[in-house]
Amino acid sequence: MKKAFFIQTALLAVAALIHFSAGTATFGADGLFSGNGIGVLWSIRLPRLLTACAAGAAMGIAGVLLQAFFRNPMADPFVLGIHSGAAFGVALVTLIFRGLTGAAVAAVLLSLGSTAAAFAGAAAVTVFMAVLSVRMRSRTALLVAGLMLGYGLNAVISLFIFFSSPREWEWFLSWNFASFSGTRLAEAALLTAVTAAAGFYAVRMAKNLNLYRLSSDYAVSMGVDVRRLRFGIVAVSSVLAAFVTAFCGPTAFVGIAAPRLAVIFFRSDDCRYRVPAAALSGALLTTAADLAAKLPGLWTTALPLNPVLSFFGLPFVFAVLLGERRELSGE
Amino acid sequence: MKHYFPFFCLVILLFPACVRSPQLEGYGQARGFTLEKNSEGEVTAARILSDGQIFEYEFCRREEGRSGFVDGSFRRFRVAVPQIRTAVCTSTMLVLLDEIGAVEAVAGMDGDYTTVPSFRKRIEEGKISFLADGMVLDKEKLAALKPETVFFSPASGDRSEIQKIIDCGAVPVPIQDWREPDPLGRARWAELEAAFFGKSEEAALLFRETEQRYRKIAEEVSLRSSRPQVIFHLPVNGQWRMPSGNSFTAAAVRDGGGLCLMPEAPSETVLLDLETVFSRFSGATVWLIHAGTYADRKSFERAALSAFGDSRLASFPPLGQARIAVNDRLVDDRGFNGFYDYSPLFPDRLLEDLAAVTAGGEPVHFYRVLK
Numbered sequence: 001m002k003k004a005f006f007i008q009t010a011l012l013a014v015a016a017l018i019h020f021s022a023g024t025a026t027f028g029a030d031g032l033f034s035g036n037g038i039g040v041l042w043s044i045r046l047p048r049l050l051t052a053c054a055a056g057a058a059m060g061i062a063g064v065l066l067q068a069f070f071r072n073p074m075a076d077p078f079v080l081g082i083h084s085g086a087a088f089g090v091a092l093v094t095l096i097f098r099g100l101t102g103a104a105v106a107a108v109l110l111s112l113g114s115t116a117a118a119f120a121g122a123a124a125v126t127v128f129m130a131v132l133s134v135r136m137r138s139r140t141a142l143l144v145a146g147l148m149l150g151y152g153l154n155a156v157i158s159l160f161i162f163f164s165s166p167r168e169w170e171w172f173l174s175w176n177f178a179s180f181s182g183t184r185l186a187e188a189a190l191l192t193a194v195t196a197a198a199g200f201y202a203v204r205m206a207k208n209l210n211l212y213r214l215s216s217d218y219a220v221s222m223g224v225d226v227r228r229l230r231f232g233i234v235a236v237s238s239v240l241a242a243f244v245t246a247f248c249g250p251t252a253f254v255g256i257a258a259p260r261l262a263v264i265f266f267r268s269d270d271c272r273y274r275v276p277a278a279a280l281s282g283a284l285l286t287t288a289a290d291l292a293a294k295l296p297g298l299w300t301t302a303l304p305l306n307p308v309l310s311f312f313g314l315p316f317v318f319a320v321l322l323g324e325r326r327e328l329s330g331e
Numbered sequence: 332m333k334h335y336f337p338f339f340c341l342v343i344l345l346f347p348a349c350v351r352s353p354q355l356e357g358y359g360q361a362r363g364f365t366l367e368k369n370s371e372g373e374v375t376a377a378r379i380l381s382d383g384q385i386f387e388y389e390f391c392r393r394e395e396g397r398s399g400f401v402d403g404s405f406r407r408f409r410v411a412v413p414q415i416r417t418a419v420c421t422s423t424m425l426v427l428l429d430e431i432g433a434v435e436a437v438a439g440m441d442g443d444y445t446t447v448p449s450f451r452k453r454i455e456e457g458k459i460s461f462l463a464d465g466m467v468l469d470k471e472k473l474a475a476l477k478p479e480t481v482f483f484s485p486a487s488g489d490r491s492e493i494q495k496i497i498d499c500g501a502v503p504v505p506i507q508d509w510r511e512p513d514p515l516g517r518a519r520w521a522e523l524e525a526a527f528f529g530k531s532e533e534a535a536l537l538f539r540e541t542e543q544r545y546r547k548i549a550e551e552v553s554l555r556s557s558r559p560q561v562i563f564h565l566p567v568n569g570q571w572r573m574p575s576g577n578s579f580t581a582a583a584v585r586d587g588g589g590l591c592l593m594p595e596a597p598s599e600t601v602l603l604d605l606e607t608v609f610s611r612f613s614g615a616t617v618w619l620i621h622a623g624t625y626a627d628r629k630s631f632e633r634a635a636l637s638a639f640g641d642s643r644l645a646s647f648p649p650l651g652q653a654r655i656a657v658n659d660r661l662v663d664d665r666g667f668n669g670f671y672d673y674s675p676l677f678p679d680r681l682l683e684d685l686a687a688v689t690a691g692g693e694p695v696h697f698y699r700v701l702k
Contacts, residue, residue, distance in 0.1 A: 025610035043643050044606045048569070114568070162464075165666075170622075174567040181569030181604050184642065249568060294604060300594040301575070301601035 004265045008280050012053075015287045019049050022291065024298055042185060050188035051180040052290040053283040055244045055251060058195040060258030060282025061202050062237035064274050067259055068209050069233045070139055074317075076255025077241030079143055080234070081125050081150035086245035087176065088153040089121025090114045094172050095164040114175055115187070115246050122242030125149065126235065133234040134227055142234075177304035178249035180290050187247055194243050198236050199279055205232055206271035213271070251286070252306050253313025258282030260316040285312055355380045360516035363507055364523045366531070374526035381485060381505035388504070390526065398479040398502050405493075408502045410480065413529035418462055418476060420483040421506045423675040425450050427521045430537055430676070433528040439476045441468065441483070446661060446669035468492055473499045480527060482506050509599075514583045514678035515542055521676060544679035545586075552588040552686050559616040559689050561589035562608070562649060565634070566641050571603045583678060587685025589617055609647060617689055618653040619698075621670075624662055628701040631655055656688045656698040670697045 025040040059077065066075040077083060094114065129146060136142045161169045183191070208229050211219040216226050244251060261284070262277035263269075286309070293308040355378060358365050367376040377388045386406055393411045401407040418439030419425055425447045428434055434449045441463035443454060453459050462472045473481070473495065480502045485492055496503040504527070508520040518541055525534030561584050563573045574580035575596040584591050592611050593601055603611075625631040632651075635644050644650050661669025674681045674697055684694035693700060 023610075024607040039646060040606055040609065043646070044604075044609065048604075171567055174570065174572065177568075177570070179568045179570045182566075182641070183569070297602070297604055297607055301596040301598065302570070302604055302607070304570075304602060 004267075005277075005280070008265055008277075008284060012280060012284045012287060015284060015291060016049055016053065019052070019287055019291045019294070020045055022295060022298070044181070047183045047185045047188040048181045048290070049287070050185075050192055051183045051248060052286045054188065054192040054195045055180060055248050056254055056258065056282035056284070056286030057199065057279035058191070058240040058244050058282070059251060059254035059286075060262070060278035060280075061195070061199050061275055062240040063255035063257075063259045063282070064262070064271065064278040065202055065205075065209070065233045065237045066255070068213050068271055068274075069230070070143055071213060072143075073260065074256060075143070076253075077237055078150065078255065080129050080146040080238060080241070081153060082122050082129075082238050082241035083245050083250040084150040084153035084157075085125030086118040086122035086242060087157055087250055089117040089119070089124075090175055091157045091160045091172055092121070093117040094175070095160040095168050118246035118249075119242055122238070122245050125153075126238035126242055129238055130231055130235045133230045175249050176306075178251050178306045178309070180248055180286070180305065182249075183247050191243055191247055195240065195279075198240050199275065201232070201236055202275045203272060205229065205236075206275055209233070209271045248305075250306070252310050253317070254282055254285060254309060257313035257316035258285055260319055261285060264316075264319065285309075288312065353380065353383065353385050355385065357516075358522070359519050360513045361508075361511055361519040361523075362516060363510055364520065366523060366526065372532065374522075374531045377523055377526060379505055379507075379523070381507055386503070386505060388502075399500075400497075400502075405497055410502060410527055412527065414480055414527045416478050417527070418473070418478040418481045418483075418501070420463065420468070420481065421508075422672045423508060423520075424482055424506060424524050426672050426676045427524055427534065427537075428528070431525050431528065431530040431533045433525075433530060436528060439473075439478055439481075444667050446663050446667050446672050468495050470495050470499060473501070477501075480504055482524065482527075484509070508675060509579070512577055512579055512582060514579055514586070514681065515545060517579060517675050518542075518678050541677060541679045545682055548679065548682045548686055549586040552586065552682075552689075555588055555690070558588055558590040560612065560614050561591055561617045561619060561689070562612045562615040562653070563619050564622060565620070566605060566608070566644075569605055569641065571605065571608045572600050573603060575599060575601045583681055584619070584685055584689075587682050588689035589685065605641065605643060613648050615649040616653050618649055618655045619688075620655065620657045623657075624659040625657055625701055628655060631657075631701055654688060654691070655701045656684075656694060657701060658697050660694070660697050660699050673697070 023040065023045060063076045066077065066079065067073055069075070128149070132145055133142055136145065161172065208219065208224045211222050211224055212226065212229055219229070220226055258281045259274065259278045261281035262274055265281065266273055266277040268274065268277070289309045289312045290305060292312070293303040293305050296303055355362065355365050364377060364379045366374050369375050375390055377390070379386045384406065387408070389401065389409050390412050391409060393413065396409060396411055398411045399409055401409050413433070414436050416438050417436050419428070419437050420441035422445055425437070425445050428437060429447050429449045434453065437450070437453070437459065439460045439462045442461055445451065450459070460472065460476050462468055462476065468483070478501050481496045482504045483492060483496070484507065485505050493503045493505070506520065506524065508517045511517040519538055521534040521538055522531050525531045564571070573593050575598060576591055576593045577595040578599045581591040581593060620631070623634070625634065634640055635650060636642050658670040659668060661673065663669065680696040684696050684698045687694045688698055688700065
């Protein structure tokens with residue numbers, strides 16, 4: 001276990017170092033603390049690296065919580081409709097309100113920008129799902145409700161796109177590609193702080209989560225307040241997903257891939273280890289993917305983040321599927 | 332089975348690289364089509380390359396035959412010239428038809444977006460049917476209109492629109508002039524389009540005049556001692572999309588006296604991160620904006636630094652120093668921009684504007700320098 005932590009931390013450190021060092025701006029050691037150098041490092045590279053690490057860790061934690069909650073290795077924040085809620089907020093502001101240039105409400109919303117819109121959309125879905133999680137006893141019903149909500153919101157977004165001009169949906173599509181480079185240092189620090197707080201809370205929940213994974217009746221018999229636990233899981237994972245989507249756009253696959261990567265590395269099913277392990281794996285995954293998306297930009301065009309994340313995440317989804325098949329066939 | 336999985340993945344990945352798409356020899360500066368003419372200078376056949384497929388057209392006089400498929404093929408067509416009932420779903424072609432006097436032949440368009448006055452008049456008179464819902468052609472509306480030909484601008488790889496047009500018994504004519512990297516190559520598509528209306532001579536004359544003006548301006552510009560660096564647009568979510576170095580837009584800017592440092596790429600645009608733009612383009616003195624309208628420089632700066640732009644631009648020298656030109660001179664009351672209608676057919680006007688902007692003068696056709 002310690003060895004696995006050490007290896008993954010070392011890999012993350014190497015990836016972060018390359019990520020921080022690689023860029024088109026060149027300056028010598030004397031430029032590090034003055035003029036262009038310090039501007040690039042502090043206002044562009046550091047926020048991007050911090051955002052990549054924090055977003056990956058956040059999605060990893062949210063993935064572990066939701067997979068444990070739904071007892072399904074394919075569960076991630078997408079299934080709760082959080083990404084769709086954030087996308088709905090951004091679509092509403094960029095595709096609809098931007099056209100209503102005279103309206104006072106539009107002016108206020110536009111001044112808040114896409115981050116506020118994404119957060120408002122994601123927060124609305126978060127509250128809705130948290131309330132549902134208390135009211136609905138069946139996890140499957142909650143899963144279906146989240147998926148349906150996501151489909152419903154995506155349908156409305158499609159209608160917005162249908163009725164908007166190419167100029168407007170070009171902006172929305174660019175946001176939908178996701179990026180870790182749109183954050184300022186303060187925003188990156190906020191995302192890191194939220195992720196750290198949520199991670200700490202998740203580790204505290206982990207013991208109860210282990211009991212809950214066996215059976216909710218068993219957890220009750222062991223004195224776990226199941227309703228509170230369910231609310232906590234949905235609220236924490238939703239808040240994490242809302243922050244990540246608001247600052248970076250909808251990031252694909254990390255919520256599924258990071259917990260799987262943690263299992264491959266750490267070989268432990270105990271949530272007390274899986275939460276930090278998934279956070280570490282998520283950070284490694286997103287930092288490496290962002291590096292892969294960023295590096296071609298040194299010579300030609302950079303790549304949009306989401307396709308690269310998908311390429312990085314796909315092997316882990318296949319690993320999940322093939323692993324299940326092996327278990328079933330007894331190999 | 333699992334032993335074959337990596338091999339299977341490799342084949343899937345390598346297959347596209349092994350398939351050679353067909354090529355055309357081109358026509359003048361244009362790469363996407365060819366024309367054949369008889370001894371009298373009439374166009375007798377055309378071939379168009381669209382997304383790796385070649386569409387062939389044989390032209391005949393209207394009294395000699397009807398438009399339709401040749402040998403039941405969905406890639407070879409006969410076209411009766413001149414066309415008298417057609418649908419045009421590409422905005423640049425409407426300008427050409429206005430110039431060569433073939434407006435009456437158009438019975439359908441995909442949407443109500445054109446800024447060309449003669450077509451606006453026909454739309455108000457109810458003489459044009461709209462055939463698309465959003466970006467997608469409506470098969471029922473197409474079947475009801477029964478055009479002989481449908482000129483359209485297919486998105487890459489989209490075969491469904493072609494199939495819809497064929498199903499409705501019309502001849503599809505894919506127009507992908509926007510794929511041409513050379514501004515004059517794009518304008519040259521006018522000759523192909525006009526051939527369907529028996530007016531290729533008029534279009535050729537129009538092109539020759541355009542070409543002469545373009546080359547004259549480009550020659551004058553080439554004598555300038557300095558070239559200002561040019562950047563485009565604004566970032567979204569920390570990513571900056573600009574025309575690639577080998578795009579139509581970059582070629583026009585270079586001919587217009589600007590210096591384009593955008594890297595070359597297989598696509599029309601490149602995605603650059605903030606750091607790249609800050610390090611490579613901080614010396615830019617001309618900033619071209621192709622999205623949105625801004626009353627003045629202050630409102631542009633506010634938008635650039637707002638939540639929809641990026642507050643880090645405050646330390647980007649061009650924001651305070653560059654000449655900022657917006658292509659909104661031809662935006663109509665409904666917000667549609669005539670730049671996209673007129674500039675492909677008249678690259679000479681585009682060049683005149685760019686030459687003025689890069690030299691510190693005032694553009695007169697499409698752009699407006701923000702004060």
